Amino acid sequence: MVASREIHLKSRPHGVPRKDNFSLVTVEVPEPGPGEFLVRNIWMSVDPYMRGRMYDRESYVPPFQLDTPLEGGAVGEVLRSHHPDYKPGDMVLHMRGWREYALGDGSMTKLPPSGAPSDLYLGLLGMPGLTAYFGLLDVAGLQRGETVFISGGAGAVGSVACQLAKIHGCRVIASCGTDEKAHGLKAEAGADVAINYRSTDDLTATLRAAAPEGIDVYFDNVGGEHLEAALNCMKPQGRIAACGMISQYNDVGEGVGIRNLLLMVSKRLTMRGFIVSDFMHRQAEAFAPMLKWYHDGLLNSRSTVFEGIESAPDAMIGLFEGMNTGKMLVNLCSHQQHGIEVEFI
Numbered sequence: 001m002v003a004s005r006e007i008h009l010k011s012r013p014h015g016v017p018r019k020d021n022f023s024l025v026t027v028e029v030p031e032p033g034p035g036e037f038l039v040r041n042i043w044m045s046v047d048p049y050m051r052g053r054m055y056d057r058e059s060y061v062p063p064f065q066l067d068t069p070l071e072g073g074a075v076g077e078v079l080r081s082h083h084p085d086y087k088p089g090d091m092v093l094h095m096r097g098w099r100e101y102a103l104g105d106g107s108m109t110k111l112p113p114s115g116a117p118s119d120l121y122l123g124l125l126g127m128p129g130l131t132a133y134f135g136l137l138d139v140a141g142l143q144r145g146e147t148v149f150i151s152g153g154a155g156a157v158g159s160v161a162c163q164l165a166k167i168h169g170c171r172v173i174a175s176c177g178t179d180e181k182a183h184g185l186k187a188e189a190g191a192d193v194a195i196n197y198r199s200t201d202d203l204t205a206t207l208r209a210a211a212p213e214g215i216d217v218y219f220d221n222v223g224g225e226h227l228e229a230a231l232n233c234m235k236p237q238g239r240i241a242a243c244g245m246i247s248q249y250n251d252v253g254e255g256v257g258i259r260n261l262l263l264m265v266s267k268r269l270t271m272r273g274f275i276v277s278d279f280m281h282r283q284a285e286a287f288a289p290m291l292k293w294y295h296d297g298l299l300n301s302r303s304t305v306f307e308g309i310e311s312a313p314d315a316m317i318g319l320f321e322g323m324n325t326g327k328m329l330v331n332l333c334s335h336q337q338h339g340i341e342v343e344f345i
């Protein structure tokens, strides 16, 4: 038996999650049985979609249950194994995060020997990176030389999307919530124009000034006012990849509608929603070029790291306060190597 601390959902948030919606619980994890192995989690992913699972409603993933551990992406090290394919020291990617130790079975993915730090499998080389890749190149059908607007540009998905668009020879306009993030978007993610949406009271006018000829592709991470501004500035036949709408995840009541949707008709726009899991069978197609661009220095990775399992609720709340630049992570084992450009909290 090993004592393990884990984060439970204590109550369902009303609006932005609060610390008292979560509890830290210590449990005993049994020794692995036949076909099982014990994993010590090292990195935990903190993702906006988890907020959706805190509602008690049907969606593409089932809701979290009260007084049970949250689930989420994690990378850990195999400590003890009774599974022939996993040995102590192997690093695995899996969904049994939000706890210090987990029992694994054959469904966990062994990290390939790529030369990349293990935390990158939760960001650039993991789910957020694949979301940016397939959202831009497949869902939006990005073409060389086009003008792209990416909201949430300084986050995990957005910062990869900006860099991928640059690699594909596009002009990139990105939005984010602070001047510091805007500076980083231009200096590190290659954005041609970075807009701090909090410092403009007319996002449409700011976007129009940034793209006087109009926008070919909008990669939407935010929804709401960002989507309205993008619709106003889209070129005819433009395409919108609806990746996420974080501005609405904590809405209470009916929320606010998009007032200019009629532009979809007059401009003959296409808007397509997607979930990255739809593309998991094509993971290898994205992984090979992404890894090469990473090793060639064309794709860089940023993370914001909270320390210790007890900080995980703060990290989750921090997503909605814009506390992260790049991937939001929790580190459970601080001596482990991490990817470049880490800001510890």
Ligand SMILES: NC(=O)c1ccc[n+]([C@@H]2O[C@H](COP(=O)([O-])OP(=O)(O)OC[C@H]3O[C@@H](n4cnc5c(N)ncnc54)[C@H](OP(=O)(O)O)[C@@H]3O)[C@@H](O)[C@H]2O)c1
Binding pocket: 047, 048, 049, 127, 128, 131, 152, 153, 154, 155, 156, 157, 158, 175, 176, 177, 178, 181, 221, 222, 242, 243, 244, 245, 246, 247, 248, 274, 275, 276, 277, 318, 319, 320, 321, 322, 323, 324, 325, 326, 327, 328
């Ligand atoms: N479709 C899919 O399969 C898929 C997969 C992964 C993620 N997603 C979606 O992609 C989006 C980005 O996810 P991520 O993991 O990369 O998160 P992230 O962008 O790293 O983190 C969230 C960021 O959103 C911004 N934000 C928070 N509340 C906001 C608001 N009310 N208005 C505007 N911006 C706000 C904050 O940055 P600022 O400082 O810039 O405000 C915050 O740092 C989310 O909508 C997520 O749900 C979709």
